[in-house]
Amino acid sequence: MIVNKDNELSLCFPKADEVPAEHRLDSRVDQRVWLVGGALRKWEGPNDLVLSPVCIRDPVSADLRQLEIGSVPRMGEPESDAALDAAVAAYDSGRGTWPVMTVEGRINCMEVFVRQMIAVKSKVVKTLLWEIGKSADDSAKEFDRTIDYIRQTIDALKDLDNRSSRFEVAEATIGQIRRTPLGVVLCMGPYNYPLNETFATLIPALLMGNTVVLKPPQYGALLFEPLLAAFHEAFPPGVVNIIYAPGALVVPRMLASGKVNVLALIGSSKVADQLKKRHPKSHRLRAILGLDAKNAAIVLPDADLDLTVTECLAGALSFNGQRCTALKMLIVHRSLVDRFLSRFCEALDNLKIGMPWEKNVKITPLPGLHRTAYMKEAIEDAVAKGARIVNDGGGAFSATLYKPAVIYPVSAGMKLYREEQFGPLVPVMAYDDIEEALEYVITSDHGQQVSIFGSDPATIGALVDPLVNQVCRVNLNSQCQRGPDVFPFAGRKDSAEGTLSVADALRAFSIRSMVAAKQTMENKELLNAIVQDRRSTFINTGFIL
Template sequence: MMMSRDNLSLLFPTADDAALHEAAIAPIEQRSVLVNGEMRDWIGPVKNVLSPVMVRGSNGGLTQMRIGSHPSGDVATAITALDAAVAAYDSGRGAWPTMRVSERILAMQRFLAGMCARRAEVTRLIMWEIGKTLADSEKEFDRTVDYVRQTIDAVRNLDNANSRFEIVEGVIALIRRTPLGVVLCMGPYNYPLNETFATLIPALIMGNCVVFKPPRHGVLLFEPLLEVFRAAFPPGVVNFAYGEGAEIVPTLLETGQINVLTLIGSSRVADHLKKLHPKTNRLRAILGLDAKNAAIVMPDADIALAAKECLLGALSFNGQRCTALKMLLVHRDVADSFISALQAELAQLKIGMPWAPDVTLTPLPSVEKVNQMSALLDDAVTKGARILNAGGGTAVGTLFYPAVVYPVGPSMRLFREEQFGPLIPMSNFEDVDLALDYVATSEHGQQVSLFARDPDVIGRMSDVLVNQVCRVNLNCQCQRGPDVFPFTGRKDAAEGTLSVTDALRSFSIRSMVAAKYTSPSREILNTIVEERHSNFVHTGFIL
């Protein structure tokens, strides 16, 4: 069926739609802010939260559903949150940074138990706030729970491995990982829980204190967790800051009191923010930035498999993933067959509301996002590209039907610009060096997908590609998991490495207590250990 504006419009529910009422949630009017271990009443201005879901009126007009509100926040309240974190860290003397790892693990386990008890509330808020399907919202929650559990296991193993003295060249030392200070944590809207916790949880468990700014889309989903944070951690360890990022974040960095900046966003923003810190050498940055991951389809590829994986890679959560495939480079000899297979796969995808069964494509977060996709598509078409699939690029309200765009060339924005949405740009090549050059000349170097069967071709191309990106996916889409694998990027794609174990290292530094290996020193150290005078100098194991 040809996807038309009328067909898209009819996918939105009316106010009396039974499915809408069954999926609906009661509006959340958040009026509390977690700062310094207190749920402080907010009496200032608030910001309404509009869902990607729109309601169709009797005259056919569309209106975004209002699902609640939250504090607008401002610079002054953000500074209050920062002051609380700075006081809790207390130059490394605070209760949290000096606490034994075993005690921090207990606090994290309390948090995890409280979080799991709120699964239904959080997952439905993910669905309503960002338009992710209910099934995928539940997967995000469950994956995040697994990540927290794996982090607890990893920090236990790390601490146990460090619970012994080393004697080298007449020096005895005990080496452990210690916190860095105050962390400013900012998560993205596309995985507002999982990507946020991938930095927040390791930062906390390593003894840092945190100022957390929720993403623009995905604020209310943290409301059910505010009391869980408050009850699990000491005052000032977790503090929420609300407001426009362009206003509050520069001010926070300009204080010089932020020790670690975590951001999932654009390299342009990250470059600007890092320069605002008055002591740049004291600022550690853990960043997940732009990505324009390419798929390279060789002439011997399994075309059916390549088409299926490329479509999944390009359109999972409407293409709103940093690991999404955002440029398909297909060998000219198989371009026609690949296009046919891709179109057939795309025709099977169901578009609709996020609670509907078997839906894959859902509304985008805002009308502005739809307009961005339309502008990129118009630019490509104006410069000679064609929309290959019927109805591709049709947009109504917050719904945008995916478009396969071909051939996309260097003059078009889609050739290099990260679309972060349901557009599938495609180009062809005859000389494999052209495909390799595309990856090599990209400003980003996160991942690539390579579709081929010849072991010699795969081996030789992998040798080149691993020096341009940080993960080469053979005959499958780009992805982050499993979470124990390193997740990072070259060039402007990332700074620092996130995985269960790598993240613990990213948010800490190795410190030691050392002495000459003499009888007096041994006696002192033995007494410290045996009488438990220190939370750092000990040889206890966490079981």
């Protein structure tokens, strides 16, 4: 795809020889291997081209061309059937090696995987940078945070299992209660955090004894290539199977088979609703879903303007606003709105726009031309209905690089009023009565988070009480965010199903099961013999250090 845009932003794109040597890809990644049934199989079929968000500028014509960085297999229904069947066989109705393995054994396998994952960090981080346009610093942070998340999950599992390593006696009945796996998990992550968000469901699903079919996102598929060998070597055959195929083609088919027990999806509520309906016994399908969000910031008249601008700027535009937790609507009291907009636009002008490898860069290229096209369409809609672009040069773009735009006043009927923009657009609306701000949140289809900026305890306290019944996290004088990972991450309405955090995710991918016996001498002797001779991985009183 060649695009010629004659503006200053086009000069941000490099010529081929201007890319710093330390950030260049060593070579194209034309993936010809996939993991299924414990084997790294050679792929003989067609591949789909992977284009980087980064464009290369022709030294003569100044035309911009998205850089070709590799290709991934273009698989179809036969391959998805093979991946799903391999996961089903590995689970073997709960009799497979993985689901009956001790918790300590699964942890040992995961620790092998972590060591091998760390060994390929450089390649994963560099691929992440080129594949989705995330800055070098943020790409490295995503990798490191994922490693931390795995280690925290292992520690949480040890605590969970150790608390279960005892017998309980009630009403003359002896019982041992543990969490057990659910079966086969279909795991799909998003392009904006293709490593971290995917692993936020994949890792707890595996540690609890489930087998997995993993379908990488369209943008962010290549970064899994360096991890294939680690998956292959760390886990028993069929525990992890990776399919590269269009989701619309293979995912409905896998769910319609009835063989998937858990759907783990980070995506849109519309897609999730359609997929769940494909399962022949929907009551058997557990869904762990991270879906749409349109998080608002409510700025009260007494808000600290410096703090509010800093937090709202980061909340709205970190990684170009491509985060489900991003602030996607700023609701500012009318007495403050002019000063807020002036300060916000001034701070925005200081954000560095450029390539992902540049130091202190804040705004980087978007995944493709379709994203800049959407931003342009949303702005045109808002302007046609009475809004304006407040910041100088806002909305200018060149190919995949887009200068953030602050749009005000945004009102009902505009796309930006309700649609999740998922990009560098900052809608702002004013309110006179706090009920207007509350009504926006209450009538929204989304219910993930909200931020409140202000200083009066009585006002904030009165706002918190109704808002916690509309969203799952209220942030005081700070942007919306996911972390720390030990805190619950959930959503109401169309924003999520199930709760994710280090501990919650382990519970989400498991169910409580128990063994019970009447409290007789014979049963006590039986249970003692099973424990002492280690005849069962479920019935045990071992302690994992």
